[in-house]
Structure formats: C-alpha cells, structure tokens
Amino acid sequence: MTDHLSKLDLVLLWHMHQPDYRDYKTGEFMLPWVYLHAIKDYTDMAHHLENHPGIRLVVNFVPVLLDQLEDYADQFTSGTIRDPLLRLLATPDLDHIAPDERLLILNSCFLNNHATMLKPYPAYQQLRDLYDHLQIIGDKELMYISGQYLADLLVWYHLAWTGESVRRENKCIVDLMAQGKLFSHGDRILLFNLIGKLIQDIIPRYRKLAESGQIELSTTPHYHPLAPLMIDFNSARDSLPDISLPANSAYPGGRERVTFHLQSAIQSHQQRFGSEPCGIWPAEGSISQSFLNILSKHGRQWCASGEGVLANSLRKSYPDQPLPARNEYLYRPYRIQSENHSIVCFYRDDQLSDLIGFEYAKWFGRDAAENLVHQLEQIHHTPTDNPAPVVSIILDGENAWETYPYNGYHFLNDLYGILEETPHISTTTYQAYLAKLTANTTEICSLPTLAAGSWVYGNFSTWIGDPDKNRAWDLLCAAKQSYDIVMQSDRLTPAEKQAAEQQLASCESSDWFWWFGDYNSPHSVASFDLAFRKNLANLYHLLGTPTPVSILEPISHGGAATGESGAMRHAAS
Template sequence: MPKPLDLVFLWHMHQPDYRDYASGDFLLPWVYLHAIKDYSDMAFHLEQHPQVKGTVNFVPVLLDQLEDYVQQFTTGQIRDPLLRLLARENLNDLNTAERNLVLTSCFRSNHKSMVAPYHAYKRLSDLYKMLEPGGDIELTYLSGQYFSDLLTWYHLAWCGESVRREHDLVIRLMGKNEGFNYNDRKWLFDLIGQIVGGIIPRYRKLAESGQIELSTTPHYHPLAPLLLDINSASESIPEISLPHSKCYSGGKSRVQAQLLSAQKSHQTRFGVIPQGIWPAEGAVSTELLEVFAAQACRWTASGEGVLANSLRTAEHNLPDRANYLYRPYHLQGEASGVRCFFRDDRLSDLIGFEYSRWNGKDAALHFVSQLELIAQQAPEGEVPVVSVILDGENAWEYYPYNGYHFFANLYSELQAHSTISTTTYSGYLDRRDAAEGTQQLAKEGELPRLVAGSWVYGNFSTWIGSPDKNRAWDLLCIAKQSYDLVMVSARLNEAERLVAEKQLASCESSDWFWWFGDYNPAHAVESFDRLYRSNLMQLYCYLKLPVPVILNSPISQGSGLPEAGGTMRRGS
C-alpha cells in the first residue's frame, strides 16, 4: 500500500543588480529576459495546476529591477541598451559600440535549444561566424536589416513557451522568419513590457490564493555567514585558503540591515511579512540562524551537505539518508525558534541537470517514482517531508520547449497523486502546530551543532578559497573599512550616506565571488569581473574618496573556459 509523503518545492528567483547607478543603464539584460521566459513560464504552470502548492523565493534586488523595467516601459525612458535598440526605428545608422553590443549579446543563449532549432536564427549565427574572423572590416558588411532580424530573433527565442502559446504575435513573427521591420520590433517590445509588468502581480495573486508561499532573501543576496565570520569557511574545509583580511568589519550589522530591508520590501510588495528566509546560496551558520531568530523568522533551508556535515562525527558514520534527511531540524539556544529544512540534492539535481535530456513524461514519472520510494523507506510511523530546491530560472533553457512538457506532466501527476501532498514550508509547520499528536508527521530533529556551509558541496569553496575569489574578498573588506571611516565623519549628508549604503549592499552580493574561477566561461568571468570592479569604483566615488588604482586591473588571473555559445548555469 502506498505511504504518504509531503513535498515542498522551493523555486529560487534571483539576479544580481545589473544597474550602473551613475548612468542608470542596465549593463546586462538578464532580468527582463528571464522575466519573459522563466518567471512567466513558472507562474503559468502553477496557474494551470491550482492543486499543486510550492514556495517561490524572490530576492528583493530582483524585484527592484523588475519594477525598474516596469517604470521604463511606462515612461518610455528605456535604460537597457538592448531594449533601446529593439525599439529603435532606424537600425542602419548603428555606431560601432551598438553593433558590437548586438553581436556580442544576441548569440549568448543555449545554442542547441534556443538558436539551432530556428533556421533563420541559425543562419544569422552562421553568417556572423563566417565574417567574425575578419574583424570589424568584414562585419561592416552586415546591414541594418541583419541587425533588425537578429534583435528580433534573440528576443523571440527568449520568449517562454507559455508566452508563445498565449500570444499569437510571437507565433506570427516566428512564421515571418526574416525581414522584420520597425513595426514588428515595436509590437514585440510592447509585448515584453506587458509580460514584465505582469510578473509581480501574478505571483502575488498565487500567494493570496494560498497556492504558493513567497519567501525572501537578505536584500542584495549576500553570502551572510562569511560577512558574519570569514573564518566560518574553515568549519567545512579546515585547510581552506582564506583572504588576507581577517574579517569583514561590521558584518553582523550589514546582515541585519539587508534582512530588515528584505522584510520591509516583501511587506510593501506582497502585503505580509515573510515567514521564511532562503539565505543566499543556502548558506547558513549558527550565527546567521541567530540573526534570523531575532527577526522572528519561522523557517529557513539549506543543502543536504550542510546537514550531513552537522550530523557526522568522528565516532559514528551517518545512517541511511532516509533516516535523517526528510524532517525539520532546530538548534539549541538563541536560534531554537527557527525550523531548518534540508534539500534533497539528488532529486533537485535531477531536475536541474539531468531531466533536460529526458522525454518530459518519462522524467515526470521517474521523479514521482523516486518520491514513492522515499515514502516506502521512511521510518515506521513517519511521513517524510522532502525538500526540492533549485533556481527557478536557469535550468529551463537546457530543456526542450523551456521545460514545458516536463512541468505539464510533473504537476499533473502530482496533482492527481493519492499519497504525495505538495505543500509550503509555512503550511507544513501550520499542520505540525495544529496536529498535537493526532497526525503522523516527520520526527523533528535537534542538531547538536550546525557546520557552516552552503547548498553547493556543503561548503563555501564556490565563493572563497581560490586566489581570484580571495582577492575579490580582500577588495571588498578594504572598501568596507573605507566606508566605515567615512560614515563616522561628516563628509556625507544623509542622502549621500543612503546612496553609499545602497552601493555597498550591491557590492556584498554573493554573485561576484561565484563567477571568479577558470571553470566558468571566459566571457562571463570577464563581464562579472568588470561589473564587480565598477561597483567598487562607484562606491569609492560615492564616499568621495580616490578610486584605488588596483581596481583598473582585472581580478581574475585565469583565462576561463572558452566560449561555448551558451550561458553558464548559475547556482546549483
């Protein structure tokens, strides 16, 4: 007889801040591109399956940028260079920088799933590859019509499958194939504005119906345990190489400020204070959970490796994961009020990395069968709670049709299943609080300690420990010391102080450190290296201090991977 199981999906939505605060321009287009593809598709699948519940985590800095784009479309003052070009009437007079922007941006997609399937788009790519070795001279043969077609196809390819199915314009333009004119591009531009403007209201409506829970992350996605204590990286890797800087000064107050800002942002946008916090990169430590507890956070979550490190002792090997993974935990002491859930890495990574190569129906059935097996293996009298946590935006371009058939089948199977119950973390905790011994639920565990780590390998090696990453940390720590000195002086007025603090928060994002490393594509390493240094330079400018000369040179000393025609999957 099938046994019951509780399933929580947590879809993490995040992009770092791509705005140049000095010019107001967006330096990279990923926020609006993921909005028209992934954020819209993920909302669509939930809307089509109202009995499927889950948790969606929006990082406030992503919401800030989505609202920024909404304002741009409303006012007509477009500050994203690619969008400006899409809506530009005459593309025959592009200057060299504009031509290079289009050519370096509009093939930066997964070639197999987003370029090759469309004959006209692939022909544009082939033509560029033929001329590109000849440099700028041969590229000048590309006409305004070429750039019109390329800009149009790039944005058509980034439209989510639900957008294509719900808006005839997309299919009509794809059917036209080539020779796109200004009206075509303006219609597509207007549709992009409509979709972007609908993202936050759609998720708010799903939350108000009780189908999803919305959680948040400290505002700019900082690697909070390292801000609190850089040495916490050695808890999971004792031999790790650390930056020269011994600490990030005032780290606790910075984490508290980013958390309070996130909670305020969430309440303003969604009308409620979030009950749960997904920490950036699933990175946790005892000190961080104490900060969460002080702000009445009800739940948080992290990776399976963190739990394994925290339970493992020199005297005892871990039991089978069925006997420890699928339950909530708490710590003793100041953090005891925060319930902590841990990701099933295998199931989450099947969705993130494996199922894109499967038939959608087969993948859905396999996933459900794995859940049924977990239920059967659960300790007698316990109903396991399984956490499937991954980025809600970066895996789908590797799937046929942006994962449409996988999600349609998966959610349909789960909606009809007799013993698997999808839920949210707060909904699950509500049931525990109301049960009072009348229901069989997962046993709650108490952690004797929490070994600091993240959802990637259970440690912080993705963000610290290599020469490039450590250099990036040292530059941030030095900038923070300068920030502290200025803040105790009378150099800045109140408005200037707020601008500087916002800039510092952007510099604290975990994303900058993630991208350093020669395992990432060279073009991505270069872009994020430049953007990170630009953010630090701007911080010094806002502090009215000279910009250190060292920031003119790339941080990364490695060459990176050669460009492969696709984007690197961010996160786990």
C-alpha cells in the same frame, strides 16, 4: 514506523534570483539577464502554476531581483529605456547606429543555449551562419552588417528568450515566428511592447498566486550576500579546515551588514506582498549558527539549506555514531536553538534536485516527470521511524530551463499534472507543513551542532579559498573600510549616504565571487569581473574617495569551462 497509508509531503522551492546589473553611476543596465529571464522563466513558471491550481509550492524571490523588475516596469511606463539591448530593439534606424552598438548586438544576440534556443529555428540559425562566414574582427567588417540583419537578429534573440507559454498563446509571437525574417520597425515595436507587458505582470501574477494560498512566497537577504562569510571568514573552515582565507581577517562590520540585508528584505516583502515572509532561503543555502541566530532573533520560522550541510552537522553533533541511512535523517526538519529563540531548518534532497537541474533535460518530458514521481513513491514506501516525512526539492527557478527543449514546458506540465493526480503525495509549503506539525503536536528533532556550509558541496569553496575569490574579498574589505570612515564623518548628506549604502549592498552580493576562478569561461568571468569592479569604483565615487589603482585591473580571467562552470552547480563534487 511511518504509516504508509499517510501522504508523503513534498515541498518544491523555486528560487528566483539575479544580481544587481545596474550601473549606479549612469543608471544603465550592464547586462540584460533580468528582463530576459522575466519574459522566459518567471512568465512560464507562473503560467504552469495558474494551469495547475492543485499544486502547492514555495517561490523564493530575492528582493534585488524584484527591485530590477520594478525598475524595468517603470522604464516601460516612462518611455525612458536604460537597458542598451532593449533600447536597440526599439530603435527605428539600425543602419546608422554607432559601431559599439553594432558590436553590442552581435556580441549579445547569440548568447543562449544553441541546441535548444537557436538550432530549432532555421531563420535564426541562418543569421548565425552568416555571422560565422563574415568573421567580424574589426570596424571595417562591421560596416558590411546591414540594419536589416541587426533588426532580424534582435528579433530572433528576443523570440528565443520568450517563454513557451507566451509562444503558444500570444498572436504577436506566433506571427513573428511565422514571418521569420525582414522584420520592420513596427514588428520590433510590437515585440518591445509585449516584453513590457510581460514584465509589468510578473509581480502581480505571483502576488495573486500567494493570496489564493497556492504558493508561499519566501525571501533572501536583500542583495543576496553570503551571510556566514560576511559574519566570519573562519566559518569556511567548518567544513574545509585547510582552506585559504583572504588577507583581511574579517569583513568589517559584517554582522551589522547581514542584519541590514535581512531587515531590508523583510520590509521589501511586506511592501510588495502585504505580509512578512515566514521563511528565508539564504543566499546559496548558506547557513551558520551565527547567521541563524540573526534569523531567529528577527522572527523567521524556517530556513533551508543543502543535504551536505545536514550530513556535516550530524557528524559534528554525534561524532561517535555512524551517519544513519539517508532516508532516516534527510526527510525531516530540524530545530536549531539560539539563546531565547529557535528556527526550523529544512534540507534539500540533492539527488532529486540535481536530476531536475542537470539530467532530466536530456529526457522526454513525460518520462522525466514519471521518473521523479516514481522516486518520490520509493521514498514514501521505505520504512522509517519518521512520523511526518517531507521531501525538499530546491533549485533555481530560471537557469535550468535553458537546457530543456521548449523551456521545460512539457516536463513541468506533466510533473504538475501527475502530482495533482497522485493521492499519496501531497505538494505543500513549509509554512503549511509546520502548521500541520503544530496541529498534530508532532515533535521536531533538535540539531545540537550546526556545521556552517552551503548547498554547493556542503561548503563555501565556490565563494572563497581560490586566490581570485580571496582577492575580490580583500578589495571589498578595503572598500568597506573606506565606507565606514566616510559614513562616520559629516562629509555626506543623508541622500548621499543612502546612495552609498545601496551601492555597498550591491557590492556585497555573493554572485561576484561565484564567477571568479579558472573553471568558468573567460567571457562570463570578464563580464561579471567588470561589473564587480564598476560597483566598487562607483562606491568610492559616491564616498568622494579616490579609487584605488588595484580596482582597474581584472581580478580573474577564467579558463576552460568545465562541467561545474556557469550559473548552476551540482550539489556534490
């Protein structure tokens, strides 16, 4: 039985990720989400850690996000801004911008959670009311929009996307919010320069937290590919035997591409943070035996996935036995053997993770924090035969907070404060936890059979099986076949080959497949559909190969947004 005088280990893993929004042909950013999440979420999350030095946890950065953060930092250094919305914030004369630039401002600057990021600010709400009253439907109506209206809208949009920690401490933000309207070009430049400073500080802040030992930094294969599917489409049938698969039987050279993404991620981590990552959070927590073979072969000590994957794996491993009580099997690591190597896998508590992701935003911050700690205490006091229980809470470090008042400031501040003062709960990292097991010679259970799956529903249905998702896979397979033919020839220079490989890697991101399907809103689907097809078209351009007509037609149109639409999902269907 567990010694309840001992501590319960808790690992919080915040996953930081955005897909590659750059148009490789023009160098422009197609969507602004990297820099907006940078000034809001990545900034706030670092602030909370700096203010609570007793908290230990894991922060996972996907390398393609770091690439883009550094790209933005370089843009501010050089003075050449390649993000259209950010460029408009600094544009002196907004009365004489082009109609498409006016539309970009109007179509972009109300994209947020209105309940938490627009309605609390009367001046911003007034801008929305004026927009609704005008009912813009064409170029004629656009001409009624003044440069001053556009300036105020740009400023308020960026103020709404600024982290709560910045609002509380930065005089520029305080003064602009107090002013409320009639923002000058000088006001906009002050905000623009602050955005640059916040972005440039992000990687150094997290590197400093890692160097102090407060956080462990982990990584994901470089462009966030759905690795098990790239290796073998049939892995989707591990959990869904009747799922429909793409017309292509397999992604060409998928195993080699997954290895490329992994090796590139390890190299990126080494260059940016001074050491190789001990662990991997796979894209979407998606794992399979073949993928873990690659991870262990490359020396990674740990990875993590979802609770549903563990339950499916235990059923496959012990088909004649009923699944034990959740407390007995969930709060422990499992060793996965592969040839001459092995890797330890942890599994997220889906219920606790989803409380943060979807429920606690509706609570008062202190009440939510106390409730979460109370549930951890219940786990701690439940008798089991587990000698070293560890709870894994894993979720996005950026997308949840938009639904919270004040960007989750009070919840996170109270949660970290309570955990620092709770003697029988120890926040830790996976690397530190494994070191403790080794020091205490504690055995790690082996998992005989691993079921392939992801943290969403324990399967891959979010990325494959739907006709639109399968069509996207088939378009990618066709592009990869063309890529292989050209790369094996002498048609491209080494620099051209490198550019094509980078563009292919961006096409292989799991994010494109996430958005296809009729459960997402038409607006969201349209923007990601266009970005994916632009990436494919750019790849054919770099290869010097004609672009297929099929890429010109939208893949998916979306439908009525459901409770499972958007950038986040519940773990269980």
